[in-house]
Amino acid sequence: MSSSPDTLARLEQTIASRRAAAPDQSYVAQLNARGLPVIARKLGEEAVETVIAALSGSREELVGEAADVIFHLMVLLAAKDVALADVLAELDRREGVSGIAEKASRNA
Numbered sequence: 001m002s003s004s005p006d007t008l009a010r011l012e013q014t015i016a017s018r019r020a021a022a023p024d025q026s027y028v029a030q031l032n033a034r035g036l037p038v039i040a041r042k043l044g045e046e047a048v049e050t051v052i053a054a055l056s057g058s059r060e061e062l063v064g065e066a067a068d069v070i071f072h073l074m075v076l077l078a079a080k081d082v083a084l085a086d087v088l089a090e091l092d093r094r095e096g097v098s099g100i101a102e103k104a105s106r107n108a
């Protein structure tokens with residue numbers, strides 16, 4: 001199976017279907033059973049681990065932690081009923097808009 005933008009779409013489908021699984025057989029179901037605060041905390045932990053890997057870890061560790069962040073972000077979005085398409089549309093909207101210019105308009 002190749003890696004592409006479809007990877008995230010497939011992961012979104014997998015997460016949606018695993019949410020209803022038995023918590024003792026699915027990490028996704030287990031996280032959802034523990035609730036939104038636990039999912040959010042887990043995402044925060046993985047983000048911190050990514051920062052640490054970027055500053056003092058190997059390239060391989062950074063890749064692994066980045067994958068953990070994306071996975072846990074996708075679990076959080078699913079728990080909040082936010083579609084990946086909505087996030088991608090927001091990124092599309094920002095395409096070609098200078099980040100500096102947008103920051104200035106937000107602060108105006």
Ligand SMILES: N=c1c2ncn([C@@H]3O[C@H](COP(=O)(O)OP(=O)(O)OP(=O)(O)O)[C@@H](O)[C@H]3O)c2ncn1[C@@H]1O[C@H](COP(=O)(O)O)[C@@H](O)[C@H]1O
Nearest residue numbers: 011014015018021025026027028029030042067068071072
């Ligand atoms: N991509 C992932 C993925 N990335 C990371 N993880 C899990 O995320 C956890 C990472 O947390 P830690 O490293 O802190 O490990 P931990 O100490 O076990 O976690 P906690 O006890 O603190 O919650 C590990 O248990 C990993 O197995 C993932 N679990 C699942 N997926 C995808 O989700 C699909 C469905 O998984 P299940 O729901 O388990 O069937 C899988 O087929 C994969 O495609």
